[in-house]
Amino acid sequence: MSTHHDWSDAGFSTRAIHAGQDPDPTTxxxxxPVHLTSTYKQDGVGGLRGGYEYTRSGNPTRTALETALAAAETPRGATPARGFxxxxxxxxxxxxxxxxxxxxxxxxxxxxxxxGSYRLIARTFGAWGVEHTAVDLTDLDAVAAAVRPTTRVVWVETPTNPLLGISDIAALAGVARDAGALLVVDNTFASPYLQQPIALGADVVVHSTTKYVGGHSDVVGGALVVADGATLPGGREAPNGGRLVADAVAFGQNASGAVAGPFDSWLTLRGLKTLAVRMERHQANALAVARFLEQHPRVEQVIYPGLESHPGHALxxxxxxxxxxxxxxxxxxEDKALEVVSRTQVFTLAESLGGVESLIEHPGRMTHASVAGSALEVPADLVRLSVGIEDAEDLVADLDAALG
Structure with a gap:
């Protein structure tokens, strides 16, 4: 499969549709194509066609997705990042x-x-001897105060889940750089279409591609996009001898093997092609819903970065x-929140987000139950909406009926 064309100067949607996806040279x-194969014929020992030998190590469908994701997260005209x-x-x-x-x-x-990120860092990596500090990332002084000589990663979500806090990526990149740490940005909520953290100084971007990138609630996946030239903290070397974060991630992806399968890669790639048009409808509908909720007498607070009332609106x-x-x-x-989420008809009561259909959930009992009793506990009366691409008037009418 040829992926030789350079799309780095093209616009977002052009890159999402074409980067890594040139027409098949044979047909x-x-x-x-979905390359449903586990292994590849070698032309003599070590004679690999396109570098492929075993699908854990590499698969052409996954390569296309990784190339397209890297292009989507790379600022226009910049040296391409590496996608995994x-x-x-x-x-x-x-x-x-x-x-x-x-x-x-x-x-x-x-x-x-x-x-899930907190559980992984606090429980899994905590048992491995990694320490963490949870801090309000909108308070740059608090972030700087939390940094230690042993800090190697500053982990950022913006917008956050589920309180939709907005953090200054460029400013946090400066704090991380001064500390000799990597700035890692979970860009799942914004998607590459709405935000490009690498352009603002991030070293690594993380996605649950299950959400907006896939966009249809039919595939689970994840991605890392590593900025060109990002080096390992503390002068470390990757196991394969390089000093780049991308070298260490490439080694780890193959060594631990939690890779995206070919069909999952194909579905995710299919979703990425329409990301821009979907996000425009998602956010138009979300703004209509947020403005309706803001004037509803039974709603005490609406949290949406598109509203002037949001503290992070300007940022x-x-x-x-x-x-x-x-x-x-x-x-x-909490009782009122549980009542609302049980009464909607168009909004489906379910976890996850970012699909074409609208979802509603109670974070305290559902997605964020794992942080109950911790510093990350969410308010019991909070309701979270993933606003889909249905007709806005139907979404508003559904919430109006559910709120009574």
Whole structure:
């Protein structure tokens, strides 16, 4: 499969549709084939065609996805980043953290981080001797105060899940750089279309591609996109001898093997092609929903970066192309929140987010149950919406009926 064309100067949607996806040289197929094979014929010992020998180590469908994701996260005209596709977002995070951390290291992470990321860092890596501090990432002085000589990673989510906090990526990149640490940005909520952290100084971008990139609630996956030239903290070497983060991640991806399968890669690639048009509808609908909720008498607070009432509104406008499709709101009590999520018809009660269909959930009992009792515990009266691409008036009417 030829992937020789340089799309780095093209616009976002052109890159998402074409980068790594040139027509098949043998048949002319305009869609990348699903290479459902575990192994590849060698032309003599070590005579690999295109570098492929075994699908854990590399598969042409996964290569196409990795190339396209890297192009989507690379600023226009810049040297391409390197993309890596995994079986889930947490598999991507686990591989990255094992690639860059050692026992005794320290991580700074958001005080409202995604529960799965917190569980991985606090419980799995905590048992391995990695320490962490949860801090309000919107307070740069607090972040700087949390940094230690052993800090190797500053972990950022913006917007955060589920409280939709907005952090200044460029400013945090400066704090991390001064500390000799990597700035890692979970870009799942914004998607590459709405935000490009590498352009703002991030070293690594993390995605659960299950969400907006895949976009259709039909595939689980994760990705890492590593900035060109990002080096390992503390002067470390990758197991294969290089000093680049990408070298260590490439080794770890193959060594631990939690890779995206060919069909999952194909589905995710299919989703990426329409990301831009979907995100425009997601955020148009989300704004309509947020404005409706803001004037509803039974809603005590609406949290959406696209509203002027959001404390991060100006920063979101500066570093994002739009405010995204996630809306959270508070209704005063857990009982009321549970009642609302049980009464919707168009919004489906379910975990996850980023699909074409609208979802509603209660973070305290569902997605964020794992952080109950910790510094990351979420308000009991909080409701989280993943606003889909249905007709906005139907979404508003559904919430109106559910709120009574």
């Amino acid at each position: 002319g197929a305009v869609v990348v 596709a995994f079986a889930s977002g947490l598999a991507a995070e686990d591989t990255l953290l094992r690639a860059v951390l050692r026992p005794g290291d320290h991580v700074v992470l958001p005080d409202d981080a995604y529960g 979101a406008k500066k570093q994002m192309r739009g405010a995204g499709g996630m809306v959270s709101f508070r209704v005063g009590s």
